Amino acid sequence: MKITNKQWIYTERPSGQIGEEHYKLNVEELNSDNLNEGEVLVKALYLSVDPYMRIQQSTHNTWEKPHSLGIVQGGGMVGEVIASRSTKLKNGDFVNCYKGWQQFAIVQENEARLLNPEVAPISTALGVLGMPARVAYFGLLEAGKLKKEDTVVVSGAAGAVGSTVVQIAKIKGCKVIGIAGTQEKLDFLTDELGADAVINYKEHRSLEEMTAALNNAAPNGIDVYYDNVGGVITDAVFNLINHKARILICGQISQYNHGLETPELGPRFLHKMLYTRATIQGILSRDYNDRMEEMLAEMGPWLKEGKLKYKETILDGFDNLPKALAGMFEGVNTGKMIVKV
């Protein structure tokens, strides 16, 4: 069977904002009769856009070499097996794999994770039970050594990672302050996720204002800061960290579109590490790749029981992928940003 496969090819490195102009659409022909043993053909149903993509587009090495030009934009995929030469995966199975922005992909059986649609909607494999959840869960609990009654501040709190962090911290008995940029997001954080306090960062643009807002929300100081954003929010947090505070750097989304190669300037804060003997640690989801089952064993039941909620911002249409990625840096999404193919 011959199949026409549309792909988004990453063609040009952005110097600032990422956009459609850094991609081109490609069309190729796939033939499902050419599958090798152990391979399946997957039809994409949901494709992921994530902030980390912008980092990989840096010209510098980051956690790996820069994303190559002229190839399909890498990314998570949830799809359906439509042809199989695998004994493990059969037609109709839903899988999660990392095959990037294309409508179809030939996948080795060991590159695909079988999804159970009875546990949760399959799109959650890109969000609340997938990569973002993994870094939320292990980052907060293991790297962050979360303790009951910690005061936890989360930036980017309404995003895929942040909204999961907020809920895990609440489930574990912490006081949680969420920071986001629209009233809709703040309402989601308080009304649905149970955040104890919220701050709209757009109303507190200066270091002094953000410090005052945080101080108001966390009068006893900050024990854990889960940072997805960076910039002024993070500067302000350093003014309020407690003894032995744990600062987790999961993202710096405010910095990606303007300055990974020539960073912004910000106030030097390292002397504050002395006063507090705090720790700062970078965390990446991939460091916990092999612990998916451990996470699902705790988080799957939370989801079933309604303790763990999630939101998805789903854009319809394969052609919208670059637009969806760009939009994320403007904060258009609440929860996980996904494109439905």
Added chain:
Amino acid sequence: MKITNKQWIYTERPSGQIGEEHYKLNVEELNSDNLNEGEVLVKALYLSVDPYMRIQQSTHNTWEKPHSLGIVQGGGMVGEVIASRSTKLKNGDFVNCYKGWQQFAIVQENEARLLNPEVAPISTALGVLGMPARVAYFGLLEAGKLKKEDTVVVSGAAGAVGSTVVQIAKIKGCKVIGIAGTQEKLDFLTDELGADAVINYKEHRSLEEMTAALNNAAPNGIDVYYDNVGGVITDAVFNLINHKARILICGQISQYNHGLETPELGPRFLHKMLYTRATIQGILSRDYNDRMEEMLAEMGPWLKEGKLKYKETILDGFDNLPKALAGMFEGVNTGKMIVKV
């Protein structure tokens, strides 16, 4: 017995550089006949000046409330017991205590640590076997999780803490790069302490130049950075940290005299924590106060065997104390800065 006691009183907070104008000399009378049970009268022989003093002079709370005005400048003292109502300490004993910048002090027996002059010269209780050594030893080995063959960069490498860090790392089998500001200090680091490479930061003032110099000295990247200085040196280190690097913030001496309240600006670097999953940790000597014996058990023999060397910059004369403190921020000392009373 009546004794005239000269004291340096801390009278005014510096907004920038600390100097004599922030102190005044006071003279009081002590009467050794007034000792209570368990107290001794100590005659100061060596008084300590240390970079942390400038932090305590901040108007903000740091690891404790700001140093009060109108009292004796706090600091380490090595002295001789000249009168005693203690059963543990007798006349002629040498002790280390924290009684600040004065010629005599009444000391509770449990506030004084008895020194054995046969282990090492008693002035080392302020340096290579004292407070600076403690944060060097536990900071590097415990917080820094030092491993054999790590590449270790030390800023302020010729100071009391730095010169100890350099030697511990060498003894433990690491490659060590020391950064200091004069040829004399660099020679000390290579010729006497065995540093594998040295960098004169005054010859590499820009981020690009310092990055190039470090890259040249550490072509395989940096595993451990022991920071006493901050500023451009530290910015450059972030360009070269390896996966799972450990960054220890022991001091930020370049920042103390101009900007703890209104910090300098520097390039934002937190996104690099993501790439590397590095950790940054603030360390203070006081966190290891109760582990002095453990440290002396390992470092005392090193000193006896000549594996561990030290230098002291000793200024003569009680009246020179404020000058000695100010001089340290200009880099006049190699090794521990001490005033001989």
